[in-house]
Amino acid sequence: MRDDPSQDAILAALAPVVEGLAATFGPTCEVVLHDYRRGERSVVAVSGEVTGRRVGGALSEIGLAMLARGADAANDLNYVTRTSDGRVVKSSTMPLRDARGELFGALCVNIDVTALRRAGDILTALSGSGPVELPRTTFAHEFDDVVDAVIRTRELSLGKPLPALTRTERLALIGSLDERGIFRVRGAASRVAERLGMSRSGLYADLAVVRKGTEETS
Template sequence: MDSADAMIAALRPVADGIAATFGPTCEVVLHDYRRGERSVVAVAGSVTGRAVGGALSEIGLAVLAQGDAAGNDLNYVSRTPDGRVVKSSTMPLRDADGRVFGALCVNVDVTALRQAGDLLSALAGAVPPQPPATTFTNDFEDVVDALVRAEERARGRPAAGLGRGERIALLRALDERGVFRVRNAVPRVADRLGVSRSAVYADLAESRKDKEPTA
C-alpha cells in the first residue's frame, strides 16, 4: 500500500468520527483525485447529496488548479443548487513526496442560522450578500455545464455560437479553473460546446501557447 492509499484508509474512520460528532447538519467527504471525475471515495453524513463515486465540485477543481501549492481553505461559505447555505473547509491531502492527490472536505449546513441572521439584517435595513453557488453533484458533467454556463453569461452568448477565438478564450478560462486536470474532461467539454474532441484538444493547445515561457 503506497502512502496515498494508506492516508485514505486512515481517514475513513476520521470522517465518520467528525460527522458523528457534529450531527446531522455535518458531512465529511473524502476525495481521491487520482480517480478523476469520480473522486469521492468516502462520505459520512448527508449535506450535499453526494455518494461514493460522485464528482468533485468547483472547489475541488480549484485545488487541482493550484496543484502541489494548494493549501487549506477554511470556513468558506457557498450555496447548494437547491439554495441551502453550507459552511465548508477543504484540506488537501499529500502523499509521501508532497504531491497533492486528494482532499478532506467538511461541510456544515448553516441554512437555518443564515436565515436567522438574514432576518435580523433585514430588520436593521441591510441586505446581506448571497454566497456563491457551488455545484455539488455525483455527475461531473453537471460541474462542466455550470462552468460553461457561467462563461456564457459572462460573454452574453451561447457556447455553441462562439467563434474559434472566443472558444479558445473560454477553454483558457476552464483550464485556469482546473477542469482539464480531470481525466475524461475533454469529451465532456466537447459535448457541451458541440464540437469534436480533436477541436477541443487543438484549441486547448492554442490557448496554452501564451503561457509557454519564451527563450
C-alpha cells in the first residue's frame, strides 16, 4: 500500500466530518475513520461511543473484509451485526481511495439500534415468527483480539483444537483467514503462526500453497 499526498489530504478533510456526523445523529451514533496504512492501529479519528473504539485501535473483521476485496471494495451500507456484549449495531462502511484509485482507508458509521431491535423482536414474537439470528462482529482495540475471534470461530466450526488439525484442515483454515484479509495487516502472520503452533516460515509456505491452488482453480 503506497503513500500518496492525496491520502493524507483526504483524511485531514474527513477528520472534522467524523465529529459532525456523530453529533448530528446523537448518542447512539459512532463514526470511525480508518487509515489502513497503519495496519493494526488503523483508527485515526473516532467520535461517539457504540463499539468502544479509540484512536490507535485495530480494524475489525469488517475492515479486514474490505481490505481483502482490495480494488473491488465498494460501499457496504446498512448491514446489521451483534457485538460481543449483545448490542445490535447497524453500520455502513465506505472505502476511501486516493487520486490513483487505490484503497487506503474507510469511513465507518455505527448506530446502536438495540432498543429498536428489542421492540421488533416483541412484534415478531406476537406475530408468531422466530427471531432472525445476527452475525457477531468483534470490535476490539487490540488487533490480537480480532485475530483470535476469527480463528476461534473457525476452530469451533471444526470441532477440534488447532494443534490437532490435519494438514488439509490447516490449509483450509489458512485459506479462510487469507480470504478475510488477515494477512494484509503487517505482523498478522506471526500472530497466526503462533496460534497454529508453527513457525512463520512454515505458515508462509502453507499460504503459498493455498494461493497457488486458488490461482489454479480460478
